[in-house]
Amino acid sequence: MLKRKPYCLVLGGGGAKGVYHIGVWQALRELRIPVNAFIGNSIGAIMGAFFAQHDEDKLIEISENIDINSLIQFADEEHSDKGNSLRQSIKYWQAASQKLIQRKGLDTRPIRKLLEQALDEQRIRQSGYDFGITTINVSDLQPRDVFIENMEAGELINYVLASASFPGFEQPTIAGKKYIDGGLYDNLPYRMARQRGYRKIILVDISGIGVSRRPKTEGSETIYIKNSIDMGSVFDFSSDFMVQYRQLGYLDTMRVFGKLKGYRYFLKNKDRLEKKWQAKQQHNESLAKLKKYFPDEMKHDRRDLLKIVDTCAQLLQVDKIKAYSFSDLISAINEELADTENKAKRFLAKHHLDSDQATLKLLDALTKEVMTRELLSENPYYYYLLMKDHNHKRTIAIAEKALFGLVPELEILKFYLTDVRDFQA
Numbered sequence: 001m002l003k004r005k006p007y008c009l010v011l012g013g014g015g016a017k018g019v020y021h022i023g024v025w026q027a028l029r030e031l032r033i034p035v036n037a038f039i040g041n042s043i044g045a046i047m048g049a050f051f052a053q054h055d056e057d058k059l060i061e062i063s064e065n066i067d068i069n070s071l072i073q074f075a076d077e078e079h080s081d082k083g084n085s086l087r088q089s090i091k092y093w094q095a096a097s098q099k100l101i102q103r104k105g106l107d108t109r110p111i112r113k114l115l116e117q118a119l120d121e122q123r124i125r126q127s128g129y130d131f132g133i134t135t136i137n138v139s140d141l142q143p144r145d146v147f148i149e150n151m152e153a154g155e156l157i158n159y160v161l162a163s164a165s166f167p168g169f170e171q172p173t174i175a176g177k178k179y180i181d182g183g184l185y186d187n188l189p190y191r192m193a194r195q196r197g198y199r200k201i202i203l204v205d206i207s208g209i210g211v212s213r214r215p216k217t218e219g220s221e222t223i224y225i226k227n228s229i230d231m232g233s234v235f236d237f238s239s240d241f242m243v244q245y246r247q248l249g250y251l252d253t254m255r256v257f258g259k260l261k262g263y264r265y266f267l268k269n270k271d272r273l274e275k276k277w278q279a280k281q282q283h284n285e286s287l288a289k290l291k292k293y294f295p296d297e298m299k300h301d302r303r304d305l306l307k308i309v310d311t312c313a314q315l316l317q318v319d320k321i322k323a324y325s326f327s328d329l330i331s332a333i334n335e336e337l338a339d340t341e342n343k344a345k346r347f348l349a350k351h352h353l354d355s356d357q358a359t360l361k362l363l364d365a366l367t368k369e370v371m372t373r374e375l376l377s378e379n380p381y382y383y384y385l386l387m388k389d390h391n392h393k394r395t396i397a398i399a400e401k402a403l404f405g406l407v408p409e410l411e412i413l414k415f416y417l418t419d420v421r422d423f424q425a
Contacts (some may be wrong), residue, residue: 315410
């Protein structure tokens with residue numbers, strides 16, 4: 001077997017979202033995808049330095065314990081007033097504001113200390129991996145791309161911090177020049193990789209704040225990985241966020257490399273249930289009529305069971321950040337169906353409603369619940385259940401038609417209820 005040529009890994013900026021890069025790197029290592037260069041901006045520069053050092057375990061440990069106080073020094077404890085929470089808060093932010101003015105940016109000594117303890121410049125230089133960052137020299141108002149051989153001895157951490165100096169943070173100084181986050185110029189430094197001569201490139205976009213230039217991929221073998229779910233704030237360092245989006249990076253990468261499939265969900269490739277169900281449905285005319293209800297990106301896909309379970313799971317708000325077999329996802333959908341059905345029964349019982357009640361009584365009850373914000377987070381199947389036993393009433397029939405107009409995928413869920421829900425391998 002021929003040895004595969006290595007890739008250059010380009011890592012975009014995005015604050016706390018950078019935990020996604022760890023999941024990408026874990027997947028690449030599991031897949032034995034060779035990488036010999038790391039180019040990054042902001043958090044991508046920090047992650048690239050750890051990857052070049054081959055210290056994934058240390059990076060995971062940091063990500064599991066990090067919070068905003070690990071990055072920025074706010075007010076000193078001496079400014080706090082424990083006897084009055086309001087006064088304490090005001091004094092805290094007064095002190096933080098004073099430091100912001102005095103230091104011309106938020107105090108980033110904690111992140112500097114963390115990197116000095118965790119990164120070994122000599123180890124990175126001797127690793128044999130190429131490493132580069134992008135930043136902006138604000139003293140000269142010029143963007144700057146810097147590769148490891150151009151980083152002065154002892155300055156590697158300063159260059160990494162220069163790339164990650166978010167606007168409002170204290171600006172690192174190198175050779176008398178001030179630097180800020182390269183994302184104001186190029187948050188996805190793909191162009192750096194091409195200018196360096198790399199043609200096999202993996203580009204990881206985490207939807208960070210900044211200028212993201214459209215990559216010119218002509219003449220290259222470029223693999224583009226991007227978060228498939230909106231990852232929220234660049235300053236969300238909650239433990240749930242860090243664990244979930246590291247896992248998302250792993251799952252998205254495995255899907256890009258064909259080890260998982262699906263659209264909004266991650267399904268394992270080897271599953272006999274899919275073939276068995278497909279064989280059973282060969283002469284099902286109802287299945288052919290579903291095509292128009294699928295989202296556009298699915299309409300020409302012939303993997304019917306995949307499309308059905310993916311769509312139904314989305315409608316029922318099943319957890320996405322997990323690898324499922326078809327059996328597992330069907331079980332998860334069925335659990336959500338049962339939970340939704342029980343909620344609908346409780347609603348009808350609470351308002352003493354049944355199919356013989358006047359239509360307006362149901363509508364009044366629905367309106368009251370919506371106005372008190374009790375229903376806004378429920379999935380569309382919930383509303384369908386409340387209406388379906390009353391659909392002989394003209395007003396409810398109109399409401400149900402409007403619901404299916406807003407959520408045409410409910411037709412797919414109706415098919416699921418009769419043809420998939422109880423299917424066993």
